[in-house]
Amino acid sequence: MPAPDPLGPRVALHLLSRAGYGPRPGEIARVLDHGLTKWIEEQLDPQPDSELSSRLSRFTTLDYTTARILALTNADPRATGVVLDELASAKVIRAVHGRNQLQELLTDFWFNHFNVFVNDGFDRYAITAYERDAIRPHVLGRFRDLLGAASLHPAMLYYLDNYLNTLPRRVGGRVVGGINENQGRELLELHTVGVDAGYAQGDVVEASRVLTGHGIDNLTTSGGYLFRSGSHDTGAKQVFGLSLPSGGGAEEVEKLFDHLAIHPATARFLSKKLAQRFVSDDPPEALVARVADVFLRSGGDLAQVVRGLFGSADFWAEAFVTRKPKTPFEYVVSALRAAGAEVANPAAIRRALADMGQPLYACNPPTGYSNRGADWLNPSSQLARMNFALDLASGAMTGVTANARSLVRDAGGNPDDPRSAAETINRQVFGGTLRAETLSAAARVASTGSVPVAARVGGLLLASPDMQVR
Amino acid sequence: MSWDPSRRVFIREAGLAAVGIGLAPSSLMVRSARAAGAGERVLVKVFLRGGADGLNLCAPYADSEYYNLRGAIALPRPGSAGGVINLDGYFGMHPEFSPLLPFFDDGRLAFVHAVGNPQVTRSHFDAQDFMESGTPGDKGTATGWLDRAIARIPGSQVTQAVSFSSQLPRSFLGPEPVLVAQTLAAFDLRARNWRAEAETLLRVMYEADRTAVGATGRETFEAVNALLSAPASPPANGAVYPNASVGSSLRQAAQLIKAGLGTRAIFVNVSGGFDTHSNQLQNNSNDYRPLGQALAAFATDLGGLLDTVALLVTTEFGRTAAVNGAAGTDHGTGYCMMVLGGRVRGGRVLGRWPGLSRSLLYQERDLAATVDWRDVFQELARAQLGIAESLFPGYTPGPGVGVTT
Numbered sequence: 001m002p003a004p005d006p007l008g009p010r011v012a013l014h015l016l017s018r019a020g021y022g023p024r025p026g027e028i029a030r031v032l033d034h035g036l037t038k039w040i041e042e043q044l045d046p047q048p049d050s051e052l053s054s055r056l057s058r059f060t061t062l063d064y065t066t067a068r069i070l071a072l073t074n075a076d077p078r079a080t081g082v083v084l085d086e087l088a089s090a091k092v093i094r095a096v097h098g099r100n101q102l103q104e105l106l107t108d109f110w111f112n113h114f115n116v117f118v119n120d121g122f123d124r125y126a127i128t129a130y131e132r133d134a135i136r137p138h139v140l141g142r143f144r145d146l147l148g149a150a151s152l153h154p155a156m157l158y159y160l161d162n163y164l165n166t167l168p169r170r171v172g173g174r175v176v177g178g179i180n181e182n183q184g185r186e187l188l189e190l191h192t193v194g195v196d197a198g199y200a201q202g203d204v205v206e207a208s209r210v211l212t213g214h215g216i217d218n219l220t221t222s223g224g225y226l227f228r229s230g231s232h233d234t235g236a237k238q239v240f241g242l243s244l245p246s247g248g249g250a251e252e253v254e255k256l257f258d259h260l261a262i263h264p265a266t267a268r269f270l271s272k273k274l275a276q277r278f279v280s281d282d283p284p285e286a287l288v289a290r291v292a293d294v295f296l297r298s299g300g301d302l303a304q305v306v307r308g309l310f311g312s313a314d315f316w317a318e319a320f321v322t323r324k325p326k327t328p329f330e331y332v333v334s335a336l337r338a339a340g341a342e343v344a345n346p347a348a349i350r351r352a353l354a355d356m357g358q359p360l361y362a363c364n365p366p367t368g369y370s371n372r373g374a375d376w377l378n379p380s381s382q383l384a385r386m387n388f389a390l391d392l393a394s395g396a397m398t399g400v401t402a403n404a405r406s407l408v409r410d411a412g413g414n415p416d417d418p419r420s421a422a423e424t425i426n427r428q429v430f431g432g433t434l435r436a437e438t439l440s441a442a443a444r445v446a447s448t449g450s451v452p453v454a455a456r457v458g459g460l461l462l463a464s465p466d467m468q469v470r
Numbered sequence: 471m472s473w474d475p476s477r478r479v480f481i482r483e484a485g486l487a488a489v490g491i492g493l494a495p496s497s498l499m500v501r502s503a504r505a506a507g508a509g510e511r512v513l514v515k516v517f518l519r520g521g522a523d524g525l526n527l528c529a530p531y532a533d534s535e536y537y538n539l540r541g542a543i544a545l546p547r548p549g550s551a552g553g554v555i556n557l558d559g560y561f562g563m564h565p566e567f568s569p570l571l572p573f574f575d576d577g578r579l580a581f582v583h584a585v586g587n588p589q590v591t592r593s594h595f596d597a598q599d600f601m602e603s604g605t606p607g608d609k610g611t612a613t614g615w616l617d618r619a620i621a622r623i624p625g626s627q628v629t630q631a632v633s634f635s636s637q638l639p640r641s642f643l644g645p646e647p648v649l650v651a652q653t654l655a656a657f658d659l660r661a662r663n664w665r666a667e668a669e670t671l672l673r674v675m676y677e678a679d680r681t682a683v684g685a686t687g688r689e690t691f692e693a694v695n696a697l698l699s700a701p702a703s704p705p706a707n708g709a710v711y712p713n714a715s716v717g718s719s720l721r722q723a724a725q726l727i728k729a730g731l732g733t734r735a736i737f738v739n740v741s742g743g744f745d746t747h748s749n750q751l752q753n754n755s756n757d758y759r760p761l762g763q764a765l766a767a768f769a770t771d772l773g774g775l776l777d778t779v780a781l782l783v784t785t786e787f788g789r790t791a792a793v794n795g796a797a798g799t800d801h802g803t804g805y806c807m808m809v810l811g812g813r814v815r816g817g818r819v820l821g822r823w824p825g826l827s828r829s830l831l832y833q834e835r836d837l838a839a840t841v842d843w844r845d846v847f848q849e850l851a852r853a854q855l856g857i858a859e860s861l862f863p864g865y866t867p868g869p870g871v872g873v874t875t
Contacts, residue, residue, distance in 0.1 A: 161747040164796035178795025182747040185592070185801070195593050201833070204592075325683055357636030357652065364741050365519065367595055370637065377682055378638050378650030379628070379690040380657075386690070387660040390668065437678030441671040450663045459661070460671055465679035465687055 007036060009431030014321050017470035018278055019043060019310065020101030022334030025407055025428045040310055043102035044140065044303050052098045059086035061128065066154065066223035069125045074220065080124055087128050088360045092346035095333040106139035106306070107131070108329070109277055112368035113270075114150035114191060116159040118361035122219050123155050127361060130155035143270065143300035144261035151187060151257065154216045154225055160186055160366065163215035165208055166231035177231065184208030186366050188240065192260040194269030199240045206239040210252050267295040271305070273371055278309050280320045281372045287314040322433065322469045325373030328356035330470065331385055335462045336400070338429040339392055340407050345399030348391075355384040373469070382468075389462035394455040404458035415454035419443040422457050430466065438464045512727055513854040514736045514781040515616070515641065516716070516765075518757075520744030521594060522785040523799055524806030525837060526754055528581045528819060532560040535826035539792040543750045543799070557581070561819045566758035569766035573810060577817040578769065578776065580873050582807040582846055584821050586787065586839020590832070592801035594745070597786035602640035604844060604862045615861050616735050617644030619851050622859070628692045629731040634719035635739035642737060649693045654722050657697045669694075700729040709771035714760035716740050720768040727775060734855060744785060748796035765810055777812030780854050780874065784843065790835050791826055804837035807846060809873045813853070820871045845870045 012031045016023045019040065023031075031039050056062065061069065061083045072079035094104050111131055116123050123130075134153040138146035150156055157163045160183035168178040184207035189195045213232030217224040227250040236246040242259040244252050260266055271291035275283035287309075294308035309315055326334060332353055336343060343349065353359055357376070363369050370376065391397045393404050404425075408415040413424030422442040426434045438461070445456045461467065529545050530536050531554050537544045545564065546553035554562025555571060561581070563570070573579040589606035591597050600606040604615030620631045621644070631648045633639050642648045651657065661668035669691065676687030703725050711717035719738045726733045740761070743753040765783070769776050788805030804824070809816070824830055824838040832838040844862045849870025851857045860866055 161796060161798070164748050164798075166795055168795060176795075180747055180794055180796050180798070181800045182745075189593055189595075195596055201592065323681075355652070365594065365745075374682060375637055377686040378633075378648070379686060379693045380649075380651035380653075381636075382686050382690040383657065383659070383694065386672065390659070390661050435675075435678060438675045441674040444671060444674075445664075445667060449667075451661075456664060456667070460668065460675070463668075463672060464675045465681075465683045466675075468683045469681075 007032060009427075010321070010433050011316070012036065013431035013433060014316070015039070016101075017334065018315070020105060021095050021330060022337050022470065023429055023431070024337045025340045025411065028429075028431045040307075043100065044307060046100035046103045046140070049099045052094060052100075055093055055097055056090055059090050061086045062090055062132065064128065066126045066129045067221065069128065070221060070223050073125060083128060084118060084124065084361075087131070088350055089346045091360055092333070092349050093343055095329075096336045096341065096343050102306070103136075103139060106302075107136050109274075110139050110146060110150075111135045112363070112371075113273070114146075114156065115363055115366055115368035116155045117364050119364075120159055122158045122216070122223065126153070126155035126158065126223055129153075138302075140303040140306070141301075142261075143266075143295075143302055144257060146302070147191065147261050148254065148257050151183075151191065152214055152225055152253070154223055157183070157214060157216055157225070158219075162211050163219075165212050165214075166228075167212050167233040179205065179208050179212070179233075181205065181208045184211055187211070187256075187260070190366055192269070193240065193263055193265035197240075197263075197265035197269070202238075203240045206237045207256065209233040209235070209237050210239060210244065210256050213250070214253060262296065262300050264292070264296060267292040267300070271295055274305065274309060275314075276371045278306075279312075279314050280324060281374050284314055287312055322466070324470055325377055325468055326470050327369065327373065327376050328353050328358035328381060328385070329360075331468065332356070332388060334470070335389055335392060335467065336402075338462060338467070339402040339404070339458065341392065341400050341402040343400050348398050348400065352384060352388045356381045356388075385468065386463040389467070390459040393459035393462055394451055404454040405452055407458070408454045415452070416447070418445045418447055418453055418457055421454045422461065425458055425461050430461070434461070434464070434466050438466050509730075509778060510732070510734060511854040511856075512734055512736065512779045513619075513850055514723060514738065514779060516720075516738040516740060516781060516783045517598075517639070517641075518744050518761075518783065518785040519594075519598065519739065519741045520746075520785070521597070521787045521789055521801055522744040522757075522805065523746060523750065523754070523789040523802075524583065524585075524804060525788065525791065526564060526750065527758070527808075528557070528561050528563050528583060528806045529554045530560060530823065530826065531556075531562045533826050535791075539826060541793045543793045543797055545751075558819055560823075564754065564758045564762075566755055567762040569762050570810075573766065573769055574817055578810060578812060578814055580809045580814050580816040581819045582809065582821045582841060582871050582873060583819055584804040584824050584837060584840045585784075585807050585843050585846065586804045587842055587844070588839070590787075590803050590839075592787065592803075594786060594801070599640055601784070601786055601843060602643075604847070605864070608864075611863065613644030614639070614641040615847060616641040616737065617646050617648075618861050619855055619857055620646040620648075620735055622857050622861075623734060623855050625732055625734075627696065627732055628689050629696050629726065629733050631735045631737075632723070632726060632733055633737040633739070634722065635737065639737050639739060642735075647689050647692075649689070651693075653718065654697055654725070658694055696731055700725075700731060703728050705767065705771045707770050707773050709767040710763075711767040711771075712760040712763040714764065716742075716760055717764040717767065720764045721771070724768050724771045727772060727779065746789065746798045747794065747800060748798040750793075750798045753798075765808075769810060774812075776810075780809060780811035780814060780850050782846070782850055783808040783810075788837050791831050791837055792835070802836035803832045804839040807843075809846075809850070813875050815873055815875055820873055841871055842868075846873065849874055 009028045012028045134149040161180045162183040165180040166177035169176050185204045213228045217226040237244040272288045295305050298304035405415040408421045408424045411424050411428050414420040442457045442460045531547050548556035556562050587606045603611040605611040628647045628649045633650045676684045711721040723736045742757040746753045789799035789802040822840040824840050845867045848867035853874035
């Protein structure tokens with residue numbers, strides 16, 4: 001990795017904030033000791049995390065099939081609330097406490113790329129399986145596998161209406177069913193080649209014809225994938241350079257996925273999105289081209305693609321360090337990690353995310369949430385971030401334990417002295433990168449008051465502009 | 471981003487002085503803004519995300535093709551159970567809009583039909599982008615059309631442009647300050663027993679940050695202080711807002727207008743089930759019920775102040791003229807706008823109706839667009855914000871559809 005020389009806390013902070021959700025107290029020094037390259041290699045090859053598993057063990061529904069969740073719901077509709085609560089809670093706890101930071105971040109990224117909406121009917125019951133089975137196993141695998149798993153998962157087939165996409169049939173003089181273009185369009189526009197790839201309305205219709213018949217077995221009992229050959233359009237098709245002769249069946253969609261997954265337009269589209277996530281809202285053209293090249297040469301191997309990103313000079317370039325505004329989720333998780341917080345019940349955290357405009361699993365349109373940090377800057381969200389920081393540091397957040405006093409004291413600082421507290425937190429979680437004005441303002445808190453000095457200093461630093469960027 | 475973020479926020483001298491002594495900007499400043507803002511005209515844009523179907527929003531029930539094309543999702547004729555509400559003997563509005571009938575009848579609500587743009591795209595995201603940048607076909611425009619509008623009128627307080635949404639909408643993207651909020655309730659720092667200290671020190675930190683992050687922080691404190699001094703005003707004239715996000719947004723929009731904080735442009739984001747690829751009748755009812763109730767409550771609540779307001783309801787495109795295989799409709803072209811306001815030339819369906827016979831449909835599938843939305847946007851900006859020059863680079867808007875007086 002062409003990490004800058006000399007390596008120092010600033011470089012380690014950058015890596016932890018870009019390839020993960022930011023450092024926990026003291027982690028910057030530990031990663032420097034351990035070696036940055038080694039840390040990256042470990043992140044690219046995630047191993048079981050037994051500590052995280054034990055934190056998640058009480059969320060029993062994370063392992064349930066959709067059929068089992070449907071059965072529970074059919075027996076007692078209140079079960080759905082528990083299922084969704086566990087799903088969202090697990091997401092927060094994985095990000096805050098998990099060792100495999102890159103895997104968590106990529107699961108979030110690819111879920112968002114293949115977004116489905118938790119409040120969309122059947123998806124309430126299928127979303128747990130969707131993330132676990134269709135997204136998570138593939139985020140460091142091949143894009144082709146991810147594309148196939150996500151596209152044909154019942155959660156996606158429902159969300160984009162493909163379970164209703166059928167060959168029109170004539171039944172006693174009436175036409176029944178017909179093409180539904182929703183998933184055919186988003187397959188091209190959002191999931192693979194991108195809107196500027198040059199396809200036409202005709203390609204959307206043809207892709208939709210390929211997708212006919214791919215549906216869901218039963219929406220209230222099994223909730224499983226089912227191909228109905230009688231609903232499939234067997235005519236010849238032409239989709240964006242792919243010719244399919246007449247007489248085809250379920251395998252046609254696999255050929256289409258093969259065609260789209262390694263298309264140069266897909267490589268470009270995905271590489272730009274990844275570069276936006278990891279480097280800059282407006283990534284350099286040369287970087288996008290280089291990553292797209294890795295994508296094509298590796299046949300869409302996503303671990304190679306991410307490795308290529310981390311190996312680029314742009315990833316480490318000074319011009320992009322602490323320039324990218326965090327999304328609400330990135331901000332909240334990074335603040336919890338910085339505070340050394342223990343999350344027992346994330347309910348308050350999830351409410352705060354909704355206040356900031358990013359409720360978990362609840363992005364309605366298929367675009368997913370914006371990948372551009374600048375899109376998340378606005379006064380309402382900013383106020384919610386400041387209040388989150390102040391609540392967190394003062395221990396006022398239900399279900400979350402964070403103690404600014406002990407954080408400062410354990411690192412050898414004096415929690416009752418504003419300057420000592422500010423400098424200790426700067427060293428422990430900001431790698432000494434705080435702006436002089438930020439540090440001196442935090443050190444100016446009154447040394448007396450009903451809210452402890454360390455809580456006020458910590459709250460201000462977590463609310464500071466320095467904390468809003470990565 | 472090609473615009474300079476530091477221009478996005480301006481901190482007035484009074485605000486800066488207050489930082490030094492740890493006080494909120496004086497309420498004097500807010501009072502002067504209020505005096506300046508009282509009675510000024512306001513433009514409200516309500517954006518239905520997802521491509522709301524115009525043919526069931528304002529149905530051409532007298533066009534027999536409507537029933538041929540729509541089949542099971544056609545709305546019955548006026549007078550039938552679940553039928554449309556007759557507007558002019560040809561068009562009828564969706565039955566869930568019954569609370570709006572008094573406003574149509576007294577000429578304060580108009581419909582503009584078959585709106586669209588020659589640069590047709592059936593991508594939600596491109597269509598929204600083009601409509602909000604105001605430059606169809608050009609994705610490179612750095613600003614939104616409402617940002618350019620706000621830049622042309624005097625005043626620069628953060629409450630001049632307000633968006634009820636979770637993110638800054640593309641329409642407002644650009645150098646002008648905008649208050650973006652999902653809710654204005656409890657819009658204050660939570661720092662019990664040390665609020666003044668927290669605000670003072672955070673202001674110092676954000677003042678030192680010259681990036682867009684610092685600018686946002688400075689806007690935040692300006693907004694907090696402006697809103698803290700705004701008088702609370704419960705809905706007036708017996709107005710009852712529905713318990714839905716569009717209700718809460720329009721209730722707060724009315725509060726802002728009544729508070730006289732100099733607000734000139736308000737954006738209301740509505741994300742419901744407008745993308746009706748399936749089960750359209752139920753989805754439309756679910757969305758149009760709170761929308762109709764909220765619009766009627768807004769008009770009632772404002773009373774005489776409605777004379778200062780023009781509220782536009784728009785979406786990114788219409789939907790296919792024919793029903794699809796799932797009792798829904800796919801992405802289309804021409805759609806229908808609604809315009810509500812005291813000086814609106816209402817009580818009519820404006821625009822030029824292209825007809826629904828197959829040869830008249832755009833690409834034989836969508837309601838054709840005969841009115842360019844840029845013409846209507848400009849007409850409203852002219853009437854409400856006094857802007858004569860084009861807000862749309864490379865385009866000279868026509869006179870509009872005569873929806874304003």
